[in-house]
Amino acid sequence: MTKDLWSDNYASRANGLSASEVRALFAVVSRPEVVSLAGGMPFVPALPKERMIESFNTLMADRSNLALQYSGGQGDPILREHIREIMGLEGIKSNVDDIVITTGSQHGLDLVSSLFLDPGDVVLAEGPSYVGALGVFRARQAHIEHVYTDLEGISPEALNSTIERVQAAGKKIKFLYLVPNFANPSGVTLSANRRAKVLEICRKHHILVLEDNVYGLLYFEDRAPDALRSLDEDGVIYLGSFSKILVPGFRVGYVLAPPSIREKLVLANESAVLCPSAFSQMMISEYLSNNDWKAQIEVFRGEYKQRRNAAQAAMKEFLPDLTTTNPGGGFYLWVDLPKEINSKTMLPRAVENLVAYTPGTAFYGNGTGQEYLRISYSYPTPENIRVGVQRLAKTINEELSTVKG
């Protein structure tokens, strides 16, 4: 590492910035001989590129001066209309005025955190929770408090007792961060019954809910229960994205927030990026207006379901003694390892065996989670998923014989 001449000058919050374990893996997994079950890459080859080219040509022919210009800080009104319809598929009734377009939902996470988090504030999150969100909260010097989560999602009882414990210790809880549908990294979905209970508990304790729902429409059999936002308009900030249902490359996400919060979000958005990319927004609008986007989401569902099936079948074939979650949608399978194994220290052996995964430790703010790993099945072919899991099994067996001596 080169010496940092400016190390005395950083703001203290820069100490919270560190490369995530997923990011650090990217260099390794781009080697073609490695089967990557690590990063959650959307399967963009399934997109009809020729339709995208048509959208581009129409946009450039008809509205290039708008698409190539600065635009409003809240985002394109036509795209916001489309977003209203998309959110309606998950039971949400919204007003276009309450939607703010962001540069990916990751940016939405950052904007909300910039509005609410002071150093030392507490954020409640599922255990495990999305690594990219944990990174944002850490960068704001927040303390992450994980709440026990099982196959039905976050536990209402554990939520209540965690809130009481944290508040009794005199700490300020700013929000509960949830990925309620086909969660990253667990694949778990919060049951309808628990959704109502979680909201009731948060209302009682005056805690905002940050609902991150980027996978909700990617279900394989049954659709997920209605969004939490559909049950509570005042207490929930909702984050969505085009990254998984269309393209990540345009970097377009959105936030639906109660009006007072939305006003501040627009100001924070303007301060960060002036305006989200007009070009990206208008490309998406153009595509949505002239294509059967629901059929395209159906295509993605088929691709991911096939891959989920391949991952589960390979786990049964090569690692029949291990327990995994049973995702009804999304990109991820969460694997419970034999207790002797540490998924973080095992990773170099896996890479030697030409497979990559994400260690469970990436998904906890407190360094725990070594007894789990995340498999992402979204991008490799079903055949490569099988090969990857076979290599993972070899790695686990080698590791077990080493640790058991």
Ligand code: PMP
């Ligand atoms: N939330 C979750 C749960 C995610 O898995 C991701 C991407 N991996 C994001 C947010 C960010 O997505 P984007 O910024 O591309 O919308």
